[in-house]
Amino acid sequence: MEKENRKSPRYEEIGRIFAPELCTLPGILDDISATGCKLHYSFPVVVDLENEYEIKIQPLHNSDNNPLNLICVPQWVKEQHDNTFIGFKILYSPDASRLNDFIQHLQNLSKNDIPDII
Known part of the structure; x- marks a missing residue:
């Protein structure tokens, strides 16, 4: 498997995304990473790649109940099996420090998930 060339480490995380404009x-x-995120909808969604979107992310591992308020621009969109994946x-963003x-x-x-080698 080819390693992706990324600026920031990516972490698998589940959560809800609220993007009313989308x-x-x-x-x-x-x-999610410090510079981007990947999300999906379980149905087709029309995405304007030239538009900025305000999205609210409610991740599973967030220590408080307040969603992260982020300004994002889509980099790519992929339709697969009636799902829409968006990078x-x-x-x-307003919550840049909370995101960090x-x-x-x-x-x-x-x-903490890395097991000790004995």
């Missing part, structure tokens, strides 16, 4: 129904977060680049704290939290969780 769709009135919530989407599902697949993964977003995160622009400077959350990414640090995910990084700490991933370190």
Whole structure:
């Protein structure tokens, strides 16, 4: 399997995505990094690749109940088996510092998942 060339580590994380400008129904977060996220809808969604979207992410491992408020621009869209997958680049956002704290939290969780070698 080929390794992806990314600026920031990506963390698998599940959560709900609220992007009313994109769709009135919530989407599902697949993964997130300090610079982007991948999400999907379980039905077709029309995405304007030239538009910026305000999205609210309610991740599973968030320490508080407040969603992350992020400004994003879509980088790619893929339709597969009636699902719409979207890769977003995160622009400077109102919750940039909370996003950084959350990414640090995910990084700490991933370190704890590595088993000790005896």
